[in-house]
Amino acid sequence: MRKHRQALKNARQEMHTFRVRSLVAACLVVLLTGALMARLVYLQVVQHDVYITRSENNRVRVEPLPPTRGLIYDRNGELLAENRPTYNLTLVRERVDDIDATLALLIDLLDLPDAEIDAFRERSRQRQRPFQPALLMSDLSEEQIAKLAVNRYRLPGVEVEAQLLRYYPDAKIMSHALGFVGRINAEELNQLDPGNYAGTHFVGKTGVERYYEDExxxxxxxxxxxxxxxxRVLRELGRTDPVPGKNLTLTIDKDLQSLAVDLMDGRRGSIVAIAPKTGEILAMVSTPGFDSNQFVTGIDVASYRALQNDIDLPLFNRAARGHYPAGSTVKPFMALSGLVEGEITPSDTIYDPGYYQLPNDSRRYRNWLRWGHGKVDMERAITVSNNTYFYSLAHELGIDAISKHMHQFGFGERVTQDVYGESTGLMPSREWKRERFNQPWYPGETLSVGIGQGYLQVTPLQLATATAVLANRGHWVKPRLAKNIGDEEVPVDLPDTKQDITIENNEWWDDIYAGMENVLSGREGTARRAGKGLEYRMGGKSGTAQVFSLGQDEKYNADELAERLRDHALFIAFAPVDDPQIAISVIVENAGGGSSHASYLARDMADAWILGRDDKETDDDSEGDGA
Incomplete structure (x- = not known):
């Protein structure tokens, strides 16, 4: 019995087992305590700065305060671009746990159409820094705001913020001159100062809005x-107030701009008016226009495609970028070039049989009046727009001399101070053709340039500028759109202004003016009907720019052509001749002769500016010069 009890219990062995287990447990406790202490040291000492920052961020948040965009006025204080209060939807990616789920919920709540969903998702990824808000939608409706408010607890990182939104009261008449603002895209994000544009969702895209973005x-x-x-915000700890943008006062007169749009009456083309003495652009119209307000909040896909596919190109700024043959509007400038080069005098005459022939060439370069004008001097050549006279003059001058003198008036160059996207047009030369086509220049091409055809391409802005320089007797004043930036007046004398055109005999200016006055008031003037009843002295020149070339014996008949194959109508003018206050260029696409269409528009513009009238003339009984 005793042996059996000893077999069941061994006190020494149990004591040994207990000691081993106690030691293991003690070691385990020490090890775990050491690990805990090490972790505490790591968190509180090594990672102290990291976690103190995170802790502070849980309590303190830095929010950007976007500045208020400057307003834009016309020269008379009429508001052209304002800021209206609206509500925007923004998202801060850093505060969103599941971006895809949040976007899906937003799409459902806002009831977005399928065509806009991809753009909506793309905007959520637009900001490079996750702590900066990305603009998802602008100009939320009251219904959308209510839905977002009810579901706010499901949308961490999503905010509805009140902000001022750009609005253009006269969007369609000012669309190309003003331009518009739009959402900042990824490319612009890389170019803009991230600190200065934190919280800003819009940037100038075109026109004045783009050129003067910084101001x-x-x-x-x-x-x-x-x-x-x-x-939820509990209290404000500190603030650095934003500096509002500067207000901009333009040189444009809204009433004159509106008149120009009305005069175009939906036709394709452009009207530009400049004050010669100051270079102030009084009107700059390209028709048709578009509603620039559509682009501020983000134009829908269908509307944008409709604008892009419109055959009339409403998005295209014809005033600054349209390339047109100058037609006979170049003839006053050609005449002055001939006087300066000594190739002609005002009294020199030629006999016009209705055509001109180069030496040893059987081809006839025809005058627009097929039976000719007979005896023609410089003044009459301008008045009746005689092609033969200017064919002869162009041949005597040569293309290089023509190019040199035309560049002095700004042809083939950017001529303005602040018109965004302005084109240079094209003033050809012998060297240009060699570089462009690797071909020699031919004498017949010089004749074409001499009457404003061929390779020569001008913009309406260039034509108006050249006319202003002509009216100023060669004095250059750089055209501009800004009259005041904030409280600072933009000076008349701007840097990089071209040198004045000086000639040895100032009476030559009067000789050129005499021909241009006769265009409107002379017995043979090509635009004499448009000049009927003038109450001031006005000089002008009509032009007709061919859309396609005719064969040598072909006769132009507008009635047999499709509308878009008909000639463009051009007219330049300045008035009063003795004290120029306005210089105008008019281009009406596919309208026929400049004297029978564009001249009336120029007359109405001059009347409105000089006399304060905007009576619209009719052109029912007009005569075209065909040149």
Whole structure:
């Protein structure tokens, strides 16, 4: 019995087992305590700066304060671009746990059409920095705001913020001159100062809005706020106020701009008016226009495609970028070039049989009046727009001399100070053709340039500028759109202005003016009907730019051509001749002769500016010069 009890219990062995287990347990406790202490040291010492920052960020948030964009006025203080209060939807990616789920919920709540969903998702990824808000939608409706408010607890990182949104009261008449603002895209994001544009969702895209972006935008501010665990702002800890953008006063007269749009009456083309003495652009119209307000909040896909596919190209700024043959509007400039080069005098005459022939060439370069004008001097050549006279003059001058003198008036160059996207047009030369086509220049091409055809391409802005320089007797004043930037007046004398055109005999200016006055008031003037009843002295020149070339014996008949194959109508003018206050260029696409269409528009523009009248003339009984 005793042996059996000893077999069941061994006190020494149990004591040994207990000691081993106690030692293991003690080691385990020491090890775990050491690990815990090491972790505490790591968190509180090594990672102290990291976690103190995170802790502070849970309580303090820095919010950008976007500046108020500057307003834009016309020369008379009429508001052209304002800021209206609206509500925007923004998203801060850093505060969103599941981007895809959040976007899906937003798409459902806002009831977005399928065509806009991809763009909506793309905008959520637009900001490079995850802590900066990305603009998802602008100009939310009251219904959308209500849905977002009810579901706010399901949308961390999504905010509805009140902000001022750009609005253009006269969008269609000012669309190309003003341009518009739009959402900042990824490419622009890389170019803009991220600090200054933090919280800003819009940037100037075209026109004045783009050119003067730095002045109109202002400087961003920021504020530090204390928040609770749910992100609700408890109090403001500090603030740096934003600096509003500068207001911009333009040289444009809204009433004159509106008149120009009315005069175009939906036809394709452009009217530009400049004050010669100051270079102020009084009107700059390209028709048809478009509603620039559509682009501010983000134009829908269908509307944008409709604008892009419109055969009339409403998005294209014809005033600054349209390339047109100058037609006979170049003849006053050609005449002055001939006087300066000594190839002609005002009294020199030629006999016009209705055509011109180069030496040893059987081809006939025809005058627009097929039986000719007979005996023609310089003044009459301008008045009746005689082609033969200017064919002869062009041949005597040569293309290089023509190009040199035409560049002095700004042809083939950018001529303005602040018109965004302005084109240079094209003033050809022998060297240009060699580089462009690797071909020699031919004498017949010089004759074409001499009457404003061939390779020569001008913009309406260049024509108006050249006319202003002509009216100023060669004095250059750089055209501009800005009259005042904030409280600072833009000076008349701007840097990089071209040198004045000086000639040895100032009476030559009067000789050129005499021919241009006769265009409107002379017995043979090509635009004498448009000049009927003038109450001031006005000089002008009509032009007809061919859309396609005719064969040598072919006769132009507008009635047999499709509308878009008909000639463009051009007219340049300045008035009063003895004290120029306005210089005008008019181009009406596919309208026929410049004297029978464009001249009336120029007359109405001059009447409105000089006399304060905007009576619209009719052109029912007009005569075309065909040149």
């Amino acid at each position: 109109l935008h202002g400087q961003a501010g920021l504020r530090k706020v204390e928040t609770n665990a749910r992100g």
